Amino acid sequence: MYRCALCNVAVAPNRRARQVVTEVRPKSYPMRMRATPVKGRGKKRIWRDDPGGRGWEASKVAMVCENCLPEAQARLESKIAGIEATRALQPVTEEGEVPEAVQTSL
Numbered sequence: 001m002y003r004c005a006l007c008n009v010a011v012a013p014n015r016r017a018r019q020v021v022t023e024v025r026p027k028s029y030p031m032r033m034r035a036t037p038v039k040g041r042g043k044k045r046i047w048r049d050d051p052g053g054r055g056w057e058a059s060k061v062a063m064v065c066e067n068c069l070p071e072a073q074a075r076l077e078s079k080i081a082g083i084e085a086t087r088a089l090q091p092v093t094e095e096g097e098v099p100e101a102v103q104t105s106l
């Protein structure tokens, strides 16, 4: 038994709860040289580079009922689309990263 975060209704017992990401923030990871061991032992070990990348990091999750699940997912997708639209308009530095001051304002 739990209370839905969206419709605020107490859900009956033995009903499945869904955890849905409600807030995300953009996250980028730098490239790391020789980050992952792939083969061998000791000095003979072979290390592979981690290419890094960018994506989304969940910052808030909420428990919602099955009725509100599609709405919660649609809200998150529209939120991500909105953030991507504002990021596309903002200036990008030479490394392809959004400046630090811009990231905190998102």
Ligand SMILES: [Zn+2]
Binding pocket: 004, 005, 006, 007, 008, 009, 064, 065, 066, 067, 068
């Ligand atoms: Zn609900």
